[in-house]
Each structure stands twice: as C-alpha cells, then as structure tokens.
Amino acid sequence: MENPVKVDPINSLNDFVIKFANVNGTGSASANQMFAKSIFRMGIPISPKNIFPSNIQGLPTWFEVRVNNKGYLGSRGGVDIAVAMNPQTYSQDIEEISEGGYLLYDSTWKRNFNRDDITIIEIPLTQLCVDSFTNAKQRALFKNIAYVGALSPLLEIEYEVLEKLISEQFVSKPALIEPNIKALNIGRDYVLKNLPYPLGINVKREDKLKNKILVSGNDACGLGAVYGGATFCSWYPITPSTSVAEGFEKYASKYRIDSQTEKNNYISVQAEDELAAIGMAIGANWNGARGFTATSGPGISLMSEFLGLAYFAEVPLVIFNIQRGGPSTGMPTRTQQSDILSCAYASHGDTKHVLLFPEDPQECFEFSAEAFNLAERLQTPVFVISDLDIGMNDWVTDKFEWDDNQKYDRGKVLKAEDLDNMDNFGRYLDVDDDGICYRTYPGTHPEKGAFFTRGTSHDEYARYTENGDINEQTLTRLVKKFRTASELVPDPIINLSEKQGSSGVIFYGSTSAAMYEAKDILNENNIEVDLMRIRSFPFNLDVWEFIENHDLIYVIEQNRDSQMRTLIMAEGGISAEKLRSLVWFNGDPIQAKFIAKKIYERESQQALMT
Amino acid sequence: MSYFKPINKHPNLEKNKLGLTRRDYEGGVSTLCAGCGHDSISACIIEACFRLNIEAYKVAKLSGIGCSSKAPAYFLNASHGFNSVHGRMPSIATGANCANEDLLYLGVSGDGDSASIGIGQFIHAIRRQVNMVYFVENNGTYGLTKGQFSATNDLESKNKYGEDNLFPPIDLTSMAIQMGASYVARSFSGDRDQLVPLIMGAIQHKGFALLDIISPCVTFNNHDSSTKSYDYIRNHNEAMGKTDFVPLGEEIKTNYDEGSSVEVKLHDGSRLSLEKTDNNFDPTDAGNSLDLIREKNKEGKIITGLLYVDNKCKSLTEIMDLPDKPLNTLEQDELCPGSEILEEINKSLS
Numbered sequence: 001m002e003n004p005v006k007v008d009p010i011n012s013l014n015d016f017v018i019k020f021a022n023v024n025g026t027g028s029a030s031a032n033q034m035f036a037k038s039i040f041r042m043g044i045p046i047s048p049k050n051i052f053p054s055n056i057q058g059l060p061t062w063f064e065v066r067v068n069n070k071g072y073l074g075s076r077g078g079v080d081i082a083v084a085m086n087p088q089t090y091s092q093d094i095e096e097i098s099e100g101g102y103l104l105y106d107s108t109w110k111r112n113f114n115r116d117d118i119t120i121i122e123i124p125l126t127q128l129c130v131d132s133f134t135n136a137k138q139r140a141l142f143k144n145i146a147y148v149g150a151l152s153p154l155l156e157i158e159y160e161v162l163e164k165l166i167s168e169q170f171v172s173k174p175a176l177i178e179p180n181i182k183a184l185n186i187g188r189d190y191v192l193k194n195l196p197y198p199l200g201i202n203v204k205r206e207d208k209l210k211n212k213i214l215v216s217g218n219d220a221c222g223l224g225a226v227y228g229g230a231t232f233c234s235w236y237p238i239t240p241s242t243s244v245a246e247g248f249e250k251y252a253s254k255y256r257i258d259s260q261t262e263k264n265n266y267i268s269v270q271a272e273d274e275l276a277a278i279g280m281a282i283g284a285n286w287n288g289a290r291g292f293t294a295t296s297g298p299g300i301s302l303m304s305e306f307l308g309l310a311y312f313a314e315v316p317l318v319i320f321n322i323q324r325g326g327p328s329t330g331m332p333t334r335t336q337q338s339d340i341l342s343c344a345y346a347s348h349g350d351t352k353h354v355l356l357f358p359e360d361p362q363e364c365f366e367f368s369a370e371a372f373n374l375a376e377r378l379q380t381p382v383f384v385i386s387d388l389d390i391g392m393n394d395w396v397t398d399k400f401e402w403d404d405n406q407k408y409d410r411g412k413v414l415k416a417e418d419l420d421n422m423d424n425f426g427r428y429l430d431v432d433d434d435g436i437c438y439r440t441y442p443g444t445h446p447e448k449g450a451f452f453t454r455g456t457s458h459d460e461y462a463r464y465t466e467n468g469d470i471n472e473q474t475l476t477r478l479v480k481k482f483r484t485a486s487e488l489v490p491d492p493i494i495n496l497s498e499k500q501g502s503s504g505v506i507f508y509g510s511t512s513a514a515m516y517e518a519k520d521i522l523n524e525n526n527i528e529v530d531l532m533r534i535r536s537f538p539f540n541l542d543v544w545e546f547i548e549n550h551d552l553i554y555v556i557e558q559n560r561d562s563q564m565r566t567l568i569m570a571e572g573g574i575s576a577e578k579l580r581s582l583v584w585f586n587g588d589p590i591q592a593k594f595i596a597k598k599i600y601e602r603e604s605q606q607a608l609m610t
Numbered sequence: 611m612s613y614f615k616p617i618n619k620h621p622n623l624e625k626n627k628l629g630l631t632r633r634d635y636e637g638g639v640s641t642l643c644a645g646c647g648h649d650s651i652s653a654c655i656i657e658a659c660f661r662l663n664i665e666a667y668k669v670a671k672l673s674g675i676g677c678s679s680k681a682p683a684y685f686l687n688a689s690h691g692f693n694s695v696h697g698r699m700p701s702i703a704t705g706a707n708c709a710n711e712d713l714l715y716l717g718v719s720g721d722g723d724s725a726s727i728g729i730g731q732f733i734h735a736i737r738r739q740v741n742m743v744y745f746v747e748n749n750g751t752y753g754l755t756k757g758q759f760s761a762t763n764d765l766e767s768k769n770k771y772g773e774d775n776l777f778p779p780i781d782l783t784s785m786a787i788q789m790g791a792s793y794v795a796r797s798f799s800g801d802r803d804q805l806v807p808l809i810m811g812a813i814q815h816k817g818f819a820l821l822d823i824i825s826p827c828v829t830f831n832n833h834d835s836s837t838k839s840y841d842y843i844r845n846h847n848e849a850m851g852k853t854d855f856v857p858l859g860e861e862i863k864t865n866y867d868e869g870s871s872v873e874v875k876l877h878d879g880s881r882l883s884l885e886k887t888d889n890n891f892d893p894t895d896a897g898n899s900l901d902l903i904r905e906k907n908k909e910g911k912i913i914t915g916l917l918y919v920d921n922k923c924k925s926l927t928e929i930m931d932l933p934d935k936p937l938n939t940l941e942q943d944e945l946c947p948g949s950e951i952l953e954e955i956n957k958s959l960s
Contacts, residue, residue, distance in 0.1 A: 283705025442690035
C-alpha cells in the first residue's frame, strides 16, 4: 500500500460491491464463483453477475458481486473493490472504483495508477505462481485461486469455508484438491506476511440465508422441466438459453434413468436450427409427450411460423425464451426484456400466446413445471419468459419445493374407452363451452378419434374448409379459450401501501429485485407506491382492477419501447396518459437507484439525492 | 378436381389377415388434378398397407405444404394426420417418432418441400436416422403456385411456358445416400408393380427410408420438353432390377432365376428380392449405388428400383437409448423425481 490515501477508505461490513476484471478463457470463472459462494456460505446475501463478451478467449470479462446484508439482489452500480487482472481494461476498471475504494492488481508488472483517492493493494500474483508451479497451465490458472486466497484475510472470509468449497468442487478429481489449496495459500500467505489486513470493507458471518439456495434461472428452468414431466427437449444453441437445455440434460440424466432397463426416460435433441427445434417439440407434444424448446430472441423470430401452427392447430408446447439484448443479433451477452410483444403476438395472422414471467430462479422452477400443465390444459404454446440476468447468473433464492400430492394436468385427452362411449368426436368441438376441445393421441383407437391436424382453416371436425364463417367461428373460439387461460395463469402479486391515493407501479421478471429496493428508497424519502408484479399474460381481473384503481401507474421495464405498457394498452384499452413508461435498456441489469430517482422526481417534483 | 378415389374397384373385396379390405385403407376423395401421379402413389400406399396387414390407426401420416402434402388426406382415413408447414414435416416427424416409436410414420413431401425450402430438415432427419418412410412425390414443379421450376428440374428442361431451367437439378437419391439414409429407392408413379414392393420394403425397414417417386404433374409439367412427363419417364426409365417384397414368414416366390437375384434381409426378417441386371451391383454398398446413379444420369437415364439399403443401421431412438415403452406413455411416478430428491438437490445448491 504505497499510495498515500487522501480520502478516507470505505468502511463497510457485509455491504459492498466487488468487481473482478479478467480475460475470458483464463479459468477465472470458477475462482470467482468460489469467492461468491464463500460469502453465501457465511450466511450473507450476495448477487453475482457475469458481464461477459460474445467471445471464447482473449476478450475482457467481468464478474461483479454485490454483498448486501439487507438482501437486495438487484444491481447496485459502482465498485468498491476492483480485482483488476486484465491490463487491457485497467483504465476503465480503475476509473469506476468509488472514492475511498480499493484496487487489487497483479503487481508482477508494477503500474502507476492516477488515483490518489483509493487504496491500492499490490500482490505479484503471476510471480508467486511462477515460483510455486512448474506447469504453464497451472501457473496461469492458479493465479485466480491465489487472489481468492488473498481476499480471505483482506475481507475476513473464513478460510475453512474456502477450503471446503475446493474439496467439494473436486470431489471427483481429488488430485486437484492439493494444488488448489496450495494456490489459495499462496495468496493468503502473501497478505498475512506483507500487507495490512483486514480492509475497511469486510464480511462477517450472518444467518440470513436459511432455506435459501444459490442457483441460476436456467438451471432452475431445466430442473422444472424434469419435475414438470417433460420427456422431450429439442433446442438449438443460442446465448443465453443454452443452459436451459443443459440443465434439463444434467438433471434428467441423473433422475430420469429407468431403474430396471437403465434406458433414458427422456430425450434431448440438438436440432439443426430453431425451426427444427420447435417443429420437433410440436411433433412430440402432438403425440402426447411433454416437450419443450429453449431459445432467445432471434430464435423466437425463426420459430414464429411454427408458433402460428401450434396456436391454430392447438398443439401444446412449452417455449423458454431467455431474452437478450436486441434487435437483430443485438447484444447476445447482455440482458433485456424486449421480446414481450414478439412473444405475445408471435406469428402472422391473429395470434395470442400465454406468457409466464418468473422473477427469480425459484419461480423459474415453479413456472417451468407449471407451464406443461397449462400447455396441455389449454392446448396451446406457453412461453416461460426469463432473461439473461435471471438465466445465467446465480441468485440467492428460496429453496425449491414440490408437493408430491400435486398431479399433472394432462388436459382434455380422450382414451379408447372414452371414444367407445361417444358417438360424435370432433377435434374442435367446444363441448364444455370454455374454448378448449378434446384431443386424441395418434394410435388410440382402431376406428374412432383419428383426425387431421392442419394449419389450414378447418371446421369442428378438423376438415379443411374455405368457409369464412366457419373460420371466423374458430378464431372467435380461440379468443374464448384465451379468456379461459386468464383464469388459469399465475395471478399478479399486489402490494398496496398504507397511504390512499398512492401511485401504482407495474413491473415484472428480473426488474423485481431492483424494484423492491427502489420501494424502500422511496419509502425512506416519504414516497409511497402500490406495487403490482405481473406474472403472466393474458391479464386477469386482478390486473385490470389494479389499473382501474390508480390514476397514475409507472410501468418499469428493460426495453426501449415500453412493450408491457403497449400490451396493457392494447389488451385493456387503457389510456396512454395513465401509464407512465420508465425504461432502462442499456443491456446491464436495471438498478434500484434509477427507478427510485425517476419515481421520486415525478412524485415530488424535485430531485432525489442519493 | 378429379374426384379420383384411389382404388375403388374391389370386385371380390379380398381380405387381408386382419380381415380388412383395401377399402378400409382408403382416404378422402382426392382434390388433385385428374391423372395426377400423386393419386397413383396414394393407391400404392393403400395397396402396400393392405398387403402388410398394417393397422391403419397405428400409422401417422405427416406432410408439409404443396400438392404432394395434400395426399395424406387421400389414404388411410383411420390414421391421424398432420399437415404441417412448408418444408418442416421432417422435424414434426422427428419429435413424434421420439414420443412414440410404436407407430408407423409415413411422411409425404414433394420436391419443393424437400429439395428447396425444407432441404435442411430433410437432410437432418436422414442424418439422425429417423425411423420413417419418406415419400418425395417428385414432379419437378411448383404445382399449387402454378408451374414454377423446382430444384429437381433437369438443366435442359423447359416449363409450361417454354422457359429454360438455368440451374442443375438436385438428385435426391444420391444426396440421401451420402447423408446416410439406410433405404433409398426411386420409382415412377405409373409403375405400380415396381412401386408397391418398394413401399412394402420401406415400411418394414428400420431407419430412414426414402422413396423418390417421379410423379408427373399433368397440368404444369407433362409436356414434351419436360423431363418429368409421363412420356419422358417411360422412355428414359432404366429399372435397375425387378424388386419383390417377401413378408416375414412367407414362402419366397420370385419369378427370377435363382442365379440372377439378390436378397436383402430387412430388420424384421422379411426380405427384398432384387433381380440383378448387372452382376456388379450390390445395393448394400453405398459407393456402388452412387456410381450407378451418376453413370445413368450421364447417359440421360433415370435409374429406378432399390438403390441402396443398409439393414444394420441404428434408428434415432436406438442411438438415443430410449426405452421400449414409448415416452408418451410414461406416467407421473416415472417422470417426477419427487420432493425427497428435490431436497437433496436443494442441499447441493446451498
């Protein structure tokens, strides 16, 4: 610590942001995750975020961890400690450190940084690893573990926790435990011998994470699909959705192997493109297997043709859309909520689709499993709409729960004996007056129940027709079915303040974490707001009632065009003046400060000082 | 519209082993043009299913878009059908097949569907060895949109308006062999004697079976300058041999001389007998097959018959190690790991 510090160093316990700057492809990810998990294991809420390029090796990548004992999981903004391991980005990384913050860098190559208001911690990581390891690959890799080791005394991370994480991580490769622990100690010992510790910023064990787990949204979606009974997955690789299919495969290959035959009670097909991916899932569902596909915005565009077919021919289907930055190829490794309209009305002609908006991995799990019930009950595509922020980052979330008494809803499917007992089967007869008709799986009955599934206009018996009145009836019935859907999809979560006449706030998905924090900031500044978190489309009566009961509603979302607001206006005939759009679309996760500031300014007509 | 109903004369109403007549395998009234080759193919499918004692309700008929893709409505009324979107039938068939391999999958497509818009899906269904019979009712034209060239048109051929085709054709049979199709045959919609046994063989085959069937379009591509017209095919067809299909457990009755016939055993033990016209031709050697197709193409001939068969291949569901019990019959207790395991998973994530 050679630089004289002219500003008081930040002092903070269990509340700070640390950012690791690395080069991608150098093995930093697992070291950074170990760091995050160690804090989690100490019972302190964290929210790690990967900020990575669309690239395999050599470009800058960052890993940011917000440690926050109040449990705020949204992005905070600002950096209190930078671990700068990438000289390419030094200038940017050092510039964004807050006044009084800390910089740790690899001082094998010493640098002078033009900041006299931060504490600079110099550790010759490369040199230390070169001295301790002979293998070139190990020298490079263990640099990462060494800085985690150094952070242990600096931040007072319990060393035993780190050691345990290493032995857990390499439980199947025990030979790797010893060198990893050695690397950990290289960093730790250097600090213990050469540097003052701890820093003003540090951590101390708490007990805030009972019944919490640390998991990514995509992993949770994949697991939810296993629990929801999906047997068929077809997908095409695309960031950030690929890990949904991988999550499904990971859990299915463990928990879906037939105990007697040892065969796979599931299949995952990597398709040749998104068109084939969705086509296969439709084929499987048509045949009575629960099937899904996972994609992101560009894939939704490609799948639109088939989505219209599944909608019109009424074939169940589950689609995971893990949104990224658009339009076009856009920002493949950044986050947005910008596919709301393209999913709600995907495909040509009059179409509308059921959308579910999980806010975190726990809800990803729950909605993923439930999506299969809804798709089969409603015989239509159901989207689980997540995003890169939820999907590819680990979140502290409520542990997963499953009620063993809950039975799958396989929807209106006629078996052979049902067909025997009826004279008049028509695939598209609205027998129950809810817009949902009865279907049969191929191969059910030797004489009855066969029909022709088609994307062309059809009558109640699935026969081709060019009679416009009949087609109009079909399209009208589909609207009725959509109304039925609004009664089955998850309700909004409404949180009313005690003050009458408060403004309303509508938000959904990954905006939630920032919104909860923003609400607290607003309350501290004497602004009350009523919250409604939308969890699905079509909107039900609760949604319309909330809108009816408020004169002014902020609609907060992560896209340019305020797509949810447009959807609400279009579906409910709500006036534009009533819904105030508040958007954030730079590709980073939305921040509470931004939301609070905008609402405060509008509500109080003055600026918010934070 | 022809109101042609494939095979509607059954004077003695012969019955098969299931006690069914050919009439039981019929479909709706065809709305294709009178004389359309596709209707003849539908009749051959009916005949093949009748002879093989197929239970129609255990068949799934799938198609894309185009004249050919209408055909599944005109055979096997008791089967479920799926008329999907243009060029995308192979993906529907792949998913359906994985969900339940107990059904027989008959995919009906055309040259626009398979050689143009859907060529990617076509190739990948072959590559994955989806267990299905894939018919290309190949008429070398876009009929429904009134006579544009398709990708299987010969370079020198003309369309109905006398315009030259400027681009070379895609030969679906050689492409399919290269992509790994395990049963590849070409025939002509007007050659019932050849086509029926080829369909029967394809049905019994396990893996991807392609039937590329030249099927003249009477309205847009049956003129003198077309290479897919009835007259042209009759004059240029070089049948590679006579094929006879012998179902499992039946006595072999072939008309061929013992020495000049080749027998191919299919997965289920049934056999295809092939009359040899050329002692060098062996339909189980892909190199031979490709050479033969190329040679005949050079001579301006269309080689028909069973061109390639690999009876040792593994189908998609075998490759993926799926259970014998179809995925679509698995119940919740076989699918859902339950709360205890979820608790273990929770622990691993904390």
